[in-house]
Amino acid sequence: MNRISGITYRITGLMFLSIAVTVFLLIYLADEQMADLFQQYLVVQHMEMKQGMGQAMDYPVMPHIMGPQEMTFLASVHKSLIWVGIGIMAAGLAASYALARSITVPIRKLSHAAEQLEQGNLGQTVPVETNDEVGHLAVIFNRMSQTMETNTKLRRQLLVNIAHELRTPLAVIQGHLEGMMDGVIEPSKEQLSSLHEEAVRLNRLIKDLRDLSLAEVRQLAMEKMPTDINQLITRTVLMLRPLTDEKQIQVGCTLAENLPEAVVDADRMSQVFYNILVNAIRYSPHQGRVQVTTAGHDSPAGQWLKVSIEDKGQGISPEDLPYVFDHFYRGDKSRDRKSGGSGIGLAIVKQLVESHGGQVTVESDMGAGSAFHVLLPAAPPAKSSAAGVQSTGKEKRGELH
Missing domain, CATH: 3.30.565.10 (Histidine kinase-like ATPase, C-terminal domain)
Incomplete structure (x- = not known):
């Protein structure tokens, strides 16, 4: 859980840091250029006003000195930029945290479900809320969990079936032998033949089970030709x-x-x-x-x-x-x-x-x-020789x- 929280904070911190650096750069550049641009604007306005009054501009243009009103206007603009920057960073922080949680919350659910699987609680599933990589991971996890539950049930049923199949011939053999030992059943060729049939059936079942288990793990020895x-x-x-x-x-x-x-x-x-x-x-x-x-x-x-x-x-x-x-x-x-x-x-x-x-x-x-x-x-x-084909035909x- 702490690791998941750490990922959330790291993602949030990195995104907020990038937003904060961007906002600071914008505010700094705007603050640096605002005074110069406003000064140029006042000069242009002064020149246009002189020309409108018919006065000749036969002297060099001097920088216009800003008065208290202009300074108040610039200060209000600077203050507005600062508040806008604070608002953008607050919104960025909230968006970063929400984005980080949208990634880590499904992972946290996956982690909790995986811990339940580790403890033997099979069949755990997690909700698929998105259609991205995290959602695809949730789909694969649900499929894996259901497959594990099904395989476990089949394995348990297989053990029960094997025990049942082995118990029946063994019970027959044991019953006949005990009857012969107690004198209840007289040994005869028919009785021995029945016991032999059960022993053969039991041996065949064990051999089939062995072949099946080896074939399932692809370890059954084969001579292919x-x-x-x-x-x-x-x-x-x-x-x-x-x-x-x-x-x-x-x-x-x-x-x-x-x-x-x-x-x-x-x-x-x-x-x-x-x-x-x-x-x-x-x-x-x-x-x-x-x-x-x-x-x-x-x-x-x-x-x-x-x-x-x-x-x-x-x-x-x-x-x-x-x-x-x-x-x-x-x-x-x-x-x-x-x-x-x-x-x-x-x-x-x-x-x-x-x-x-x-x-x-x-x-x-x-x-x-x-x-x-x-x-x-x-x-x-190419793998079939002519001699082999002729021999097969014969x-x-x-x-x-």
């Missing part, structure tokens, strides 16, 4: 055939020919397509259809690859659509983690795609299905057979 996206999609679809056969879902692929390669980590990008396809298959109706399409996409920023995965499921509500890529999101809160997944698959998709310099979007209509679009930057032609033909 020119890759045929069509080939990755074909492999992913074949890998998911048991899941599609179980629900009798048909997966159609419309893969663009001569699609340029993309510099990606093949394993990570396979995980992206796997998560989106599993999400589409899981929420598609029995005997439904999922369509996968690849195409080139040109933009002013360069050439891109576009991969679209569409399903004919129930769709996502407009209220839930902005949050589908959030951690542990589930549009249907009644779904358990076996039917609805852990809720971090799409969050991993978003982080992995952005780590490759791309972006992922979603479109959905309730009752009509959803469409996920993945945009990836195409590899520069692998693609082998998969098609």
Whole structure:
């Protein structure tokens, strides 16, 4: 607070000093020139009066000696200049102080709000009263404060969700093991298989959380190289055939020919397509259809690859659509983690795609299905060797057979 007050006084003092120096110079110059100019004026008036009376001016013009009236007039003018100068300096002092406060008061409010943030009182905002740099600073501060509050809430919710997701399989494993130790549950192959399934699910959840946290801070290790996206999609679809056969879902692929390669980590990008396809298959109706399409996409920023995965499921509500890529999101809160997944698959998709310099979007209509679009930057032609292209073509033909 003392620093803010110091700035106010410094700004006020500097502006008042400049005004005072200006006023003093004007008064001094006016005072110096007033007597001479008034003397010349009296001489001219005396000459004109003589000429008007017809008297010849055959003698040198002598300076006119001012009488008491002239001296009184000059003294009143000097006094008026002094009062005008005092008035200007008083007005300048008030204006300087008002201007200084218009700068420092918003800064003081920002400082107080920042201290509240430091003490943990999130969500602090300051009024935006001007449209200048200080007002712009207030807008940025309000935006930062709201973002910090939102991120804190999301972090707390994330910890709660992680605890819930970890507690469920651990409780199942603990309950079965305690039952076996007490003799209530007889150890059997089915029981051990159930425990193993829970352990695998728990391990997968921990691995996904680790990958997600590393991807968010851009520290996830990746081995990027020119890759045929069509080939990755074909492999992913074949890998998911048991899941599609179980629900009798048909997966159609419309893969663009001569699609340029993309510099990606093949394993990570396979995980992206796997998560989106599993999400589409899981929420598609029995005997439904999922369509996968690849195409080139040109933009002013360069050439891109576009991969679209569409399903004919129930769709996502407009209220839930902005949050589908959030951690542990589930549009249907009644779904358990076996039917609805852990809720971090799409969050991993978003982080992995952005780590490759791309972006992922979603479109959905309730009752009509959803469409996920993945945009990836195409590899520069100079980085793709002829041998690499030929090898990719052979692998693609082998998969098609």
